[in-house]
Amino acid sequence: MGRKLLLDKAHIEGIRYYDVYRKNGGYAAAEKVLKNMSPDQVTEEVKKSGLRGRGGAGFPTGLKWSFLAKPEGVPRYLVCNADESEPGTFKDRYLMEFLPHLLIEGLLISSFALGANRTYIYIRGEYAWIPDILEEAIKDAHKNGWLGKNIQGSGFDLDIYVQRGAGAYICGEETALIESLEGKRGNPRIKPPFPAVKGLWQCPTVVNNVETLAAVVPIINIGGDEYAKIGIGKSTGTKLISACGNLNKPGVYEIDMTISVEEFIYSEEYCGGIPDGKRLKACIPGGSSVPILPANLLLKTAKGEQRMMTYESLNDGGFPTGSMMGSGGFIVLDEDQCVVRHTLSLARFYHHESCGQCSPCREGTGWMKRVLQNIENGKGKMSDIDLLWDIQRKIEGNTICPLGDAAAWPVAAAIRHFRDEFEWHVNNPEEAQRHNFGLAHYADPLPVVAAAAAV
Amino acid sequence: MAFRGMQSFSTMAEEKKLFKVTIDNIPVEVEPGTTILNAARKIGGDVVPPAMCYYSKLQGSGGKCRTCLVKVSKGSDADPRPMPKLVASCRTTVMDGMEVANITSPEVLDARKGVVEFLLLNHPLDCPVCDQAGECDLQDLSYEHGTEATRYEFKRRTFEKIDIGDHIKLHMTRCILCYRCVFTADQLTNKREHGVLNRGEASEIGTYIKNSLDNDFIGNVIDVCPVGALTDRTARFKNRVWFLKPVDAHRDCDKCCGKTVLWMRGDEVFRVTARKDKYGEVEEFICDTCRFEKKEAKDWVVEGPRKVSRHSVISQGHYVGVHKPHETIREVMSGRDPKLLMNIHSVSEVNQPSVDLSKIDGPAHSTDFPKINGVQ
Ligand SMILES: Cc1cc2nc3c(=O)[nH]c(=O)nc-3n(C[C@H](O)[C@H](O)[C@H](O)COP(=O)(O)O)c2cc1C
Ligand code: SF4
Ligand code: SF4
Numbered sequence: 001m002g003r004k005l006l007l008d009k010a011h012i013e014g015i016r017y018y019d020v021y022r023k024n025g026g027y028a029a030a031e032k033v034l035k036n037m038s039p040d041q042v043t044e045e046v047k048k049s050g051l052r053g054r055g056g057a058g059f060p061t062g063l064k065w066s067f068l069a070k071p072e073g074v075p076r077y078l079v080c081n082a083d084e085s086e087p088g089t090f091k092d093r094y095l096m097e098f099l100p101h102l103l104i105e106g107l108l109i110s111s112f113a114l115g116a117n118r119t120y121i122y123i124r125g126e127y128a129w130i131p132d133i134l135e136e137a138i139k140d141a142h143k144n145g146w147l148g149k150n151i152q153g154s155g156f157d158l159d160i161y162v163q164r165g166a167g168a169y170i171c172g173e174e175t176a177l178i179e180s181l182e183g184k185r186g187n188p189r190i191k192p193p194f195p196a197v198k199g200l201w202q203c204p205t206v207v208n209n210v211e212t213l214a215a216v217v218p219i220i221n222i223g224g225d226e227y228a229k230i231g232i233g234k235s236t237g238t239k240l241i242s243a244c245g246n247l248n249k250p251g252v253y254e255i256d257m258t259i260s261v262e263e264f265i266y267s268e269e270y271c272g273g274i275p276d277g278k279r280l281k282a283c284i285p286g287g288s289s290v291p292i293l294p295a296n297l298l299l300k301t302a303k304g305e306q307r308m309m310t311y312e313s314l315n316d317g318g319f320p321t322g323s324m325m326g327s328g329g330f331i332v333l334d335e336d337q338c339v340v341r342h343t344l345s346l347a348r349f350y351h352h353e354s355c356g357q358c359s360p361c362r363e364g365t366g367w368m369k370r371v372l373q374n375i376e377n378g379k380g381k382m383s384d385i386d387l388l389w390d391i392q393r394k395i396e397g398n399t400i401c402p403l404g405d406a407a408a409w410p411v412a413a414a415i416r417h418f419r420d421e422f423e424w425h426v427n428n429p430e431e432a433q434r435h436n437f438g439l440a441h442y443a444d445p446l447p448v449v450a451a452a453a454a455v
Numbered sequence: 456m457a458f459r460g461m462q463s464f465s466t467m468a469e470e471k472k473l474f475k476v477t478i479d480n481i482p483v484e485v486e487p488g489t490t491i492l493n494a495a496r497k498i499g500g501d502v503v504p505p506a507m508c509y510y511s512k513l514q515g516s517g518g519k520c521r522t523c524l525v526k527v528s529k530g531s532d533a534d535p536r537p538m539p540k541l542v543a544s545c546r547t548t549v550m551d552g553m554e555v556a557n558i559t560s561p562e563v564l565d566a567r568k569g570v571v572e573f574l575l576l577n578h579p580l581d582c583p584v585c586d587q588a589g590e591c592d593l594q595d596l597s598y599e600h601g602t603e604a605t606r607y608e609f610k611r612r613t614f615e616k617i618d619i620g621d622h623i624k625l626h627m628t629r630c631i632l633c634y635r636c637v638f639t640a641d642q643l644t645n646k647r648e649h650g651v652l653n654r655g656e657a658s659e660i661g662t663y664i665k666n667s668l669d670n671d672f673i674g675n676v677i678d679v680c681p682v683g684a685l686t687d688r689t690a691r692f693k694n695r696v697w698f699l700k701p702v703d704a705h706r707d708c709d710k711c712c713g714k715t716v717l718w719m720r721g722d723e724v725f726r727v728t729a730r731k732d733k734y735g736e737v738e739e740f741i742c743d744t745c746r747f748e749k750k751e752a753k754d755w756v757v758e759g760p761r762k763v764s765r766h767s768v769i770s771q772g773h774y775v776g777v778h779k780p781h782e783t784i785r786e787v788m789s790g791r792d793p794k795l796l797m798n799i800h801s802v803s804e805v806n807q808p809s810v811d812l813s814k815i816d817g818p819a820h821s822t823d824f825p826k827i828n829g830v831q
């Protein structure tokens with residue numbers, strides 16, 4: 001059994017409510033911090049833990065906190081990014097629904113470390129029922145002296161506010177989120193300045209993911225060093241993975257980052273394999289923005305090593321043969337799934353969610369979608385595949401925010417690894433309307449030498 | 456000794472440290488805080504990246520169109536690492552020792568070509584009927600950086616044309632979403648009532664811009680618009696810019712500087728705009744009274760012809776300082792005079808020999824020929 005730090009008490013009846021949470025060791029970390037620690041000590045502990053941002057980019061959290069500008073007389077803000085809209089990702093929702101006090105305790109500790117007296121939770125508009133859960137938890141925390149003025153006699157003041165978004169993926173990008181929080185149109189800002197210098201209301205701001213902030217609680221409880229012992233290399237601690245697609249047991253799992261991808265998919269402890277004895281064709285291991293991998297490259301790296309569920313191993317091989325941990329949205333495709341259709345549905349998503357500020361993303365996402373639509377509907381040309389490649393290439397890296405990259409990568413990876421399937425669609429337009437390309441050679445073991453040469 | 460002392464005194468006064476930057480291997484020294492684009496403009500010429508959204512007079516502008524992307528091959532003397540991605544030169548400030556590649560970088564040219572293609576993807580390409588043609592930044596950009604054919608095979612995005620008030624026409628189909636008009640409305644007028652609606656490809660300029668029409672400066676959105684999305688209804692379809700003669704003029708105005716350009720033919724004022732510099736930016740914003748209501752030559756003190764770049768199509772129609780072609784017809788016909796071809800510019804039997812066409816401002820017009828027996 002892997003170690004659990006976030007969801008270890010999730011099964012306890014009533015853990016959503018203050019009394020049960022408190023009785024089961026809740027707010028012990030907050031108590032420890034407020035009584036015995038200085039803000040810098042908390043940051044130091046988080047640095048030691050090696051915790052990396054769980055929102056997608058995996059940036060070391062302690063380091064991010066230490067970048068926060070601290071000019072005299074200017075308020076600082078902590079913003080919790082609960083916009084979770086990446087297709088395939090639904091881990092933050094689980095945390096907020098079942099363990100709201102864990103998040104609030106995490107926010108309290110983190111706000112204390114950063115010196116923020118007003119903290120915002122920006123929550124995805126579609127999570128319509130969760131703000132109520134959070135508001136109730138905030139009310140109870142207030143009642144019990146964990147929020148408000150002079151918390152537990154420490155002299156530290158904190159208020160937490162919940163703000164609902166209006167259902168835009170782009171508002172998960174931290175500067176768009178800040179704009180939206182300020183009541184403006186959710187357009188990403190042009191950086192620099194970065195939020196650490198000029199964020200919310202032009203004040204220094206840290207934006208962190210829900211899971212990142214919740215993980216601060218066990219880090220304080222067991223100590224940063226102890227936390228860093230879990231996992232492999234720079235992938236420390238535990239990570240929530242939301243698994244979906246063709247799996248026997250889809251759901252949110254907490255893994256310590258020591259298991260292999262194969263174990264995660266097939267073991268009974270986790271996803272329990274693929275239904276109906278179907279074979280694995282492909283997988284997007286970290287949410288819709290990260291490159292899709294065919295089964296053979298998913299389970300083994302190009303070097304022939306077992307691929308592990310860690311930041312480094314998932315990224316092994318870079319873009320040519322690897323992928324990313326991303327936000328932990330693990331999407332599995334079995335042999336009956338069509339990669340072309342799948343890519344189209346992602347392209348449709350990014351086209352719909354582009355904010356439209358910069359030309360490559362505004363125009364390119366729609367173009368890719370339409371070309372993919374043609375291929376999928378049997379109206380594609382061979383040159384369309386190269387065209388798609390060229391469009392994604394001209395979007396990637398040339399936009400204001402990473403949404404452009406996120407729109408380009410899935411298309412690039414699909415063509416890179418599944419070109420045969422695209423070509424088959426073009427050459428057999430009628431057949432492609434009736435059935436799928438199937439598994440083809442995508443699960444065949446890669447000859448190690450050839451694979452290494454491909455890098 | 457006194458001389459020496461004076462020298463060191465003057466160097467102390469100039470102690471403001473300048474940053475040394477090279478752009479396409481051309482060195483330039485600029486003040487800290489200068490953007491790469493403005494450093495390039497200081498050098499001038501071909502190394503200046505095209506800018507479709509940046510506007511020095513509008514705070515917060517730039518960063519959106521991505522035509523000004525450049526490569527930073529060396530970050531600074533202190534940190535020589537190159538920047539991992541191309542950067543928007545209009546929003547990236549220089550560092551001491553920075554090395555930038557614009558037209559010397561194939562990567563930049565390739566990316567720019569991509570951006571131009573994206574900008575034109577949904578553009579109607581209706582230049583033949585567009586009032587902006589001839590003074591359109593997008594037209595210039597696509598001539599310089601674009602390809603002849605589009606690879607886009609789908610229906611282009613269209614919008615209804617809207618009159619936003621008596622004076623301004625919004626033709627959203629042509630808009631490239633540079634946000635300049637949004638910043639203009641926001642920064643020149645008191646109330647922010649104008650913005651972008653919807654998202655992504657469906658974004659459009661908010662038509663509640665109507666509300667801000669009762670202020671005195673909204674007409675400036677026409678001048679800042681790089682394309683023909685916002686045009687002057689009082690001048691629409693009246694004439695081609697290259698048939699008009701731009702002259703600098705001024706009047707006493709209690710609302711603005713009163714310094715404008717009149718676009719004239721003969722004594723007729725077709726259009727009034729602000730004066731624009733060589734980057735297409737207005738020198739000073741003007742008020743709506745000057746722009747829309749002073750359409751008589753007598754309202755203005757004309758200063759003289761406006762200098763427009765020789766390369767601009769606007770200079771094509773002026774017939775001033777006509778150059779004799781090197782190869783005359785007689786020459787190419789080995790000394791023989793043409794029998795059928797006529798030099799219609801000096802003695803035209805078809806029109807009237809009594810009218811010297813070279814004396815007319817702009818191309819000849821029916822009214823330039825006095826009617827004889829009711830027949831022109
Ligand atoms: C288009 C886009 C959408 C994003 N959506 C989310 C999101 O829903 N939740 C999230 O935590 N981070 C999201 N991010 C990442 C945030 O910008 C930011 O990096 C993150 O909140 C930082 O938190 P962390 O350091 O704790 O990971 C998104 C980024 C982009 C570019
Ligand atoms: S990349 Fe897309 S989402 Fe990001 S700023 Fe540009 S248009 Fe908006
Ligand atoms: S209407 Fe003109 S100025 Fe306004 S955003 Fe569009 S192109 Fe830019």
Ligand code: FES
Nearest residue numbers: 518520521523545
């Ligand atoms: S001018 Fe720099 S991005 Fe538009």
